[in-house]
Amino acid sequence: MVRSDARANRARILAAAREAFARDGDISMNQIAQLAGVGPGTLYRNYPSRESLVLAIYQDEVDRLIGSVPQLLAERPPLEALRQWTTDLVSAMRKKHGLGDALSPTAHKSITEQTYGPVIGAITQLFDAGKRDGTIRTDAEPADFLQLTGALWRAASAEKDRSQPMLALILDGLGVHPHGAVTDARVDGI
């Protein structure tokens, strides 16, 4: 039987840790415990090592992202949902790389591999909705899109954030264009 205060603690720890790591990747475990208002023992009961905590934070971020898809699709047209979702994804990737210096390359690699499948799944959902209502090309590939997303994150990290116009460009390319007019405009836009 999981006590309710235990569950609440777990959530508080994760929230505090997420905030703390976003501010400073070098934050100590004891400091996180204090920020969360629990003893260090409680922190270690829930996350037995520093690495497991970092992994949980990122896993949680990905879970939110995956889980937000149905809501986004209910609220707006598929292309708009995809735009919003991708913006969130880029922000999550940037956070992951913010952690980067506190995360060992090996851990970083394993985290990327573990989240690849679910992320592709979410993109597939968004694509399928657009393909069904005719706003996204039927030959669009989720894996290709994710690849392009990597370029977006790099663009977002640069001094001048060009990720939004670049995303608009990609989404244009995904759209269905009866006369190819928008495709021409896209080439001009580069």
Next chain:
Amino acid sequence: MVRSDARANRARILAAAREAFARDGDISMNQIAQLAGVGPGTLYRNYPSRESLVLAIYQDEVDRLIGSVPQLLAERPPLEALRQWTTDLVSAMRKKHGLGDALSPTAHKSITEQTYGPVIGAITQLFDAGKRDGTIRTDAEPADFLQLTGALWRAASAEKDRSQPMLALILDGLGVHPHGAVTDARVDGI
């Protein structure tokens, strides 16, 4: 004026640290000082931070590598010198990646960028010697060769070390083959 014991200490620290890091990338600064037979203060006088020590170790490794070129070229024919040198390079790269988990991604990147130029320079020296005596193709590009070297290091890390046969293959490709016969054999060898 640099005292001779100071210079000796610096060398002893670097040697001890190189050995220690090769065994365990998580070695502590105090442990390194003890292994080198100096007080922690002396260690910090020479290398004011952990990162500066790691960087110095790798820099030293690259310096040795660059410096070994004339000796190698004096002792053996260019292609043989290139083979030996590349074997040493792969071993150095493997060490760098052994450090990898103790080195921040940012530091790892900057170290790679800083050593790129000198490494290309060393390869150019070896190539030029081979081009002069007609054993290496005149159109061979040092940068391409270094790129292929990356594949060698990955092959060396795999459970079955295939780096030596792969290196032989690349060197075959660099050689001058009057009738193209060796090139055919090379394709068969894959």
Next chain:
DNA sequence: ACCTGAACACCGTTCAAGT
């Protein structure tokens, strides 16, 4: 069943005292 927080061994780093 879970939490607290003092305690442990050790970390990176500093600096007064020596030679």
Next chain:
DNA sequence: ACCTGAACACCGTTCAAGT
């Protein structure tokens, strides 16, 4: 001019004592 090593503040982690 340089070295030593005790000392400092803090680290990740544990565990006896509580509720």
